[in-house]
Amino acid sequence: MSNDIEVTIHNKGDVAIINIKGDVTAVTAEAIEEAYQEVSLVGSTKILLVFAKECYINSGGIAILISIVSESQDNKQVIRITGLSEHFHKIFDMVGLTRYTAIFPSEAAALAGF
Amino acid sequence: MGSENSFDLQIPSVLGFEKVVVDFAASVGKVVHLPAERIEDLKTAVAEACTNAIEHGNKMKPHARVSVSFTIEESKLQVAVQDEGMGIGQATPPSLEQTMAGKKERPRGWGIFLIKNLMDEVEFETRPGRWNVVRMVVRLQE
Numbered sequence: 001m002s003n004d005i006e007v008t009i010h011n012k013g014d015v016a017i018i019n020i021k022g023d024v025t026a027v028t029a030e031a032i033e034e035a036y037q038e039v040s041l042v043g044s045t046k047i048l049l050v051f052a053k054e055c056y057i058n059s060g061g062i063a064i065l066i067s068i069v070s071e072s073q074d075n076k077q078v079i080r081i082t083g084l085s086e087h088f089h090k091i092f093d094m095v096g097l098t099r100y101t102a103i104f105p106s107e108a109a110a111l112a113g114f
Numbered sequence: 115m116g117s118e119n120s121f122d123l124q125i126p127s128v129l130g131f132e133k134v135v136v137d138f139a140a141s142v143g144k145v146v147h148l149p150a151e152r153i154e155d156l157k158t159a160v161a162e163a164c165t166n167a168i169e170h171g172n173k174m175k176p177h178a179r180v181s182v183s184f185t186i187e188e189s190k191l192q193v194a195v196q197d198e199g200m201g202i203g204q205a206t207p208p209s210l211e212q213t214m215a216g217k218k219e220r221p222r223g224w225g226i227f228l229i230k231n232l233m234d235e236v237e238f239e240t241r242p243g244r245w246n247v248v249r250m251v252v253r254l255q256e
Contacts, residue, residue, distance in 0.1 A: 025129070027129055058158075058161055058165060059224035059228055063222065066210060067213070073214065086151075087154035091158065091228065094231055095210060095224060
């Protein structure tokens with residue numbers, strides 16, 4: 001049984017957008033971490049994580065996101081998040097991630113004023 | 115409690131199979147008329163309990179089974195997730211602040227944190243060397 005993830009990167013202006021579709025777990029961590037390192041390597045300081053609505057996110061995936069948000073603070077980057085279902089927005093609130101990164105209801109809202 | 119009110123299933127200790135239990139949990143949640151929001155809570159809690167059982171309880175040994183039972187009572191739905199290992203107990207709650215303050219290793223323990231925060235009751239029981247079980251309760255609306 002596999003854990004699948006699809007991660008793509010594109011830019012809108014000076015914002016690096018990382019699209020994430022599929023399973024966000026410890027097993028798929030590498031794909032997300034690689035995308036983050038790739039945009040960091042080219043000097044992106046504004047990063048938007050866009051989750052597909054059907055994403056499955058477990059605690060292993062949350063741990064990865066915490067690590068990335070933590071690293072982004074050291075790198076003086078700002079990370080915004082969009083695409084989360086109401087449930088996962090609640091989960092991100094619960095673990096405290098929303099104290100360090102803002103969650104937006106849409107990609108357009110996340111890009112506005114970024 | 116009649117057996118008609120309980121359902122059991124077993125999965126191998128292979129990551130990914132926890133999703134089978136999650137789908138089953140969602141179906142049971144619908145049968146007992148849980149609100150959509152509580153079904154999502156149940157799905158996450160069950161996924162975390164099964165993942166812990168696979169990874170930490172059964173150490174990813176594919177032949178080791180994770181047994182899950184759903185019991186519907188008058189005012190609650192109980193889900194028990196049992197593995198064949200030592201269990202990981204209740205674990206120290208993770209600290210987001212410590213991670214952000216520079217402790218960079220990947221934080222652990224969020225699974226149990228989520229289970230405790232999403233379910234109405236949670237109980238851990240371990241028979242060392244034989245089994246470990248997590249019992250979770252979701253109260254049903256009156």
